Amino acid sequence: MIDLQRIVHTCMLVPELEAAMExxxxxxGLAWAAPWVYEKLEYWTxxxxxxxxxxxxxxSKQGPQHLELIEPAPGGFFDVSSQRGxxxxxxxxxxVTAEANSLVRQGxxxxxxxxxxxxGYGRVAFLRPAGGGMLVELVTTxxxxxxxxRVGATLKGVEV
Numbered sequence: 816m817i818d819l820q821r822i823v824h825t826c827m828l829v830p831e832l833e834a835a836m837e838x839x840x841x842x843x844g845l846a847w848a849a850p851w852v853y854e855k856l857e858y859w860t861x862x863x864x865x866x867x868x869x870x871x872x873x874x875s876k877q878g879p880q881h882l883e884l885i886e887p888a889p890g891g892f893f894d895v896s897s898q899r900g901x902x903x904x905x906x907x908x909x910x911v912t913a914e915a916n917s918l919v920r921q922g923x924x925x926x927x928x929x930x931x932x933x934x935g936y937g938r939v940a941f942l943r944p945a946g947g948g949m950l951v952e953l954v955t956t957x958x959x960x961x962x963x964x965r966v967g968a969t970l971k972g973v974e975v
Contacts, residue, residue: 817906817918817951823962824874824883824905826952828895832871832886845875845882848966858892858927858941859934865927867891876968892927892941903941903950911953915940918951926950 829835836847850873857866868888875882883905887893893902908914912935919925919932922945929937938955963969 817914819906821907822880822904823878823907823954824881826883826885826902826905827900828893828898828902829884829886830895832873832884835884835886836873839882839884843882845877847873847884848876848968849873851965856891856893858929859931859937860892860927861925865892867893874962874966876966878968881966903952905952905954907956907959908953909956911936911938911940911955914953915942918942 827835832850839845840847850871853867853870853872855866855868856870857864868890870888870893871886873884885893885902887895889896915925915928915932915936919942923942924945925932925936926941926943928940936953938958940953941950942953943950
């Protein structure tokens with residue numbers, strides 16, 4: 816069962832990170848962490864491994880549910896040309912493998928993961944209900960220290 820109290824972020828794909836930070840920040844009062852970059856971000860998908868050439872990311876410093884903004888290069892799992900706006904909701908998971916397998920047994924579809932389901936999904940897994948709907952990212956609680964250091968604030972919603 817997905818406990819909505821464990822939501823750590825809502826992710827939006829944006830075509831230009833600084834413009835989105837300015838527009839959303841001025842309308843909401845959100846302050847942003849310094850953006851960081853992932854180069855050649857690879858995810859397992861049912862169609863094979865997909866590489867997103869580059870993404871730039873920031874999180875709102877305010878929480879407990881943070882806003883994540885991603886500016887992706889064309890191509891890959893986060894391709895902004897195919898969709899913009901809300902991409903997924905991130906939920907802390909103490910056991911990504913067990914939780915993803917439980918959702919799959921309930922009919923959810925794995926759209927992407929750090930590694931294949933046979934290898935245990937890795938640190939993150941993106942799943943969607945079979946009938947469509949909200950994409951959920953299960954995020955291992957092992958990433959909590961890294962994310963807190965990047966955001967520069969305490970991330971809530973999970974006890975590690």
